[in-house]
Amino acid sequence: MPVSLKNEAAIAGIGVTEFTKNSGVSELSLAAQCVVAACDDAGVDPGDIDGLVSFTLDSTDEIELARAVGAGDLTFYSKINYGGGAAVGTIAQAAMAVATGQASNVVCYRAMNGRSGKRMGQGISGDIISSDIIHWSWYMAYGMLNPGSWIAMIANKYMHKYGVTREDLGRVAISQRTHALRNPRAFGYGKPLSMEQYLEAPVIAHPLCLFDFCQETDGGCAILVTSVERALELKQKPAVIRGVTQASTRGQEQMTSFYREELESLPEMELAAARVYAMAGLGPDDIDAACLYDAFTSEIIMQLESFGFCGRGEGKDMVRDGALDIDGRLPNNTHGGLISEAYIHGINNIAEGVRLIRGESTGQPSKAVEHVLVSSGVGVPTGAMILGQA
Template identity: 60%
Template sequence: MRSLSDASAVVGIGATEYSKDSGRSELSLAAEACKAALDDAGLTPSDVDGMVTFTMDGNDEVDVARALGCGDLDFYARVPYGGGAATGTLMQAAMAVATGVADVVVGYRALNGRSGQRYSAGVSGNLITGSLVHYGWYMPYGLLTPASWIAMVAQRYLHLTGTPREALFEVAATSRDYATTNPQAFFYGKPLTREDYDAGRKVADPLTLYDCCQESDGGCAFVVTTPERARDLRQPAVTIRAATQCSARDQEEMTSFYRDEIARTPEMERAAQRAYAQCGLGPDDIDAAVLYDAFTPTVLWQLESWGFCDYGQAGQFVLDGNLRGDGRLPTNTHGGQLSEAYIHGVNGILEAVRLVRGQSVNQPDKTINNVIVTSGSGVPTGGAILGRDA
């Protein structure tokens, strides 16, 4: 049977500095991140023949290619739905390489997410994406921001499952503790106390300030090529064991409020099931995870979707310390988007690669064979499993 599994590998990763005011163009961030990823791999811009990014990215492929000095491009693709695109970019790159459409694909995402357009500013006036008709069902009532849309699902999830607020704090505190030792992280050296967390201003009940990720400026990029070529390059190859995208029935972008049960994310459940099926692995084979953490509750939902615990049990799972370095599933060891930076999940792809290589600043003290990395929750989403080259 034909499969995407192990048919491509991530061979390079690169990032700019993360900041609240980059002082430069998004194109500058994209070009620098791509160059850093190529350097990491030991490749040059002339090796690149494919590019993939988010529909929300402001940098045209041709502009990035020209800035870098690439030659001919035989493949370019964009993935929609905001942060739901994150690991979709990996899937597009993997498919292009596995089919021979392209040989070396660069994935990138660069944004001035704090000094430029802020997503917390809402969809008013300047729509982020999607149709005006769709957001017209929500804007007149005040549901304008990602926090407001996720809060509606989170409120019901907490109600149905009895998950305590302590569990949300534990997600925030775990990511913050990882960030304290990551010099790239905004919250480097700054732990989060329960007092700080409780003092965080109300945003959208039940979400308060530290349940929400940051807004950041920065760029991230990765390079994907064939497993054969990967073995001759500078870094240990990280194979793409699985990569999926999924939109589930009655899906809307951020507002899937019309299903029989709205406190579920069936798109992530399916993305996970299909990822496991692609490579023949299961939750027991996963050693660490990078779960898209735009908001703390979404980490809980993903632990359930990926089979680490049953529905409603993720709160206890995290309270048992399982996301910590010595826990069952070290998660968001870079600090996540809550505490490192918000580069739309692509900084998470970079951390997943580091975990497989053994290069995380918070590398767990165990062998890491397989790592999950995911896209955003509440939108059409996806996930990938990265692993050590056999």
């Protein structure tokens, strides 16, 4: 009998730091702040944390964090690879640890000086010989050095095949900026975006322009995972994990899966979709809102297809119908997302998924929200999660 993670764990606390362009503090400081904030949110003493999960890209080691927040015995710790692809993967690790008794209060965190320190957009260099660096070697000499260039190659092909226009990408950017106008934490708070502004913005990597790119942010975000039983005794309404998975598929590369026969779909996201729907016993029609990973606008339209909200090539039609807006079929990234709230590598999208389940989002739809879908990084080994009510 296979062990399922359905209803085995819940998110009991979320914590964020202020999101800025120059924090003036160390990444360890940001990590400690957001982890304690997640514990406070849940009503858990940070000394009771016994599991920690983060990203391989995160500079804060688990024990550095544990000493900073005064945690005691740790019985589970791990880090997940592949940038934003790790986001939901950290929750999968935490849920497995909780379900199997390896730990009872697991905190997933990501803290980064993503603007004032190491910027993701700075891309790759050739310092260390590893299998991953040999992979990047095929792009360095040609000047294909950063995420915008890699995603643009897929986006251009996808848009060409299905007649997706720059206006369609603009609709995604504007929808998420409109959500951010209600969210005081967001970069986009107080900064409305019009289609005219969008279309006039400089193109950076054809067909992607400035507003198709996510933010670069200094900040941290932490998620506390525990058992459903324990979560029900804590301060907040639990967001129960109905299904969660990691996903990588044949021919997978990190950002540059250019050698598969078809480039106009996201096979790893389709795998994630099939697995979370099967684990949860749910389908696309059961999903009321989403926090789809959005380092770039094009990724949102493609994921609408990966997760079966529409057929191949129909993502643009959903966007044109206003599906992503607060009163639409699938309100998406109601905090503004990575594009208009902050870029904390997708962990802040998980926090928003929890707020939607609690009914506490600044962009809370008027309809009932029973289930929220959250995804990890696009174009990398990824993952997805469905959150539900206790």
